[in-house]
Amino acid sequence: MSLIRLSRIRTDIMHKININPHAMRRVEHPIKPPKKYFNCNSKVVLQHADDVFGRALGTWPWLYICTRCNCRVGTHPGTDIPMGTLADHETRKARQISKSLFIDWAKRNNYSQTRRYELLSSMLDIKITKCHFAMFDLDTCKSVIQLLTRH
DSSP: OOHHHHHOOOOSGGGSOOOOHHHHHHOSSOOOOOSEETTTTEEEEEEEHHHHHSSOOSSOOEEEEETTTOOEEEBOTTSSOBSSOOBOHHHHHHHHHHHHHHHHHHHHTTOOHHHHHHHHHHHHTOOGGGOOGGGOOHHHHHHHHHHHHHO
């Protein structure tokens, strides 16, 4: 994917974000939309998936993407609130793997969603409000994988 395509600004009506106030209120621990990516100090923009992938993905097509290094993060449906922090390909893959292991572990142990995140935050020694896979960096994902493969 070229950076020219990333920097293209879509102005047609179908690509104007339609924020849902109810969806905004549903997000329990909102984080601020990124303006710059801390790793490369480049501008971050809100893009429609069509502009990034050539097609819409999922039910809500908006994501934040670094204009230089292609790190990205999705947004909560109906909002412009990022689901977590920007991540490169390796970190996104590690998030997927660690979350999948986490869900399997929680199901095997019959933990409620609240209980599973309480336990994970305790294992990782982080605040429950920071215990979201979309906020994990690569090292945290590796820690989750190590912890859960032992349990």
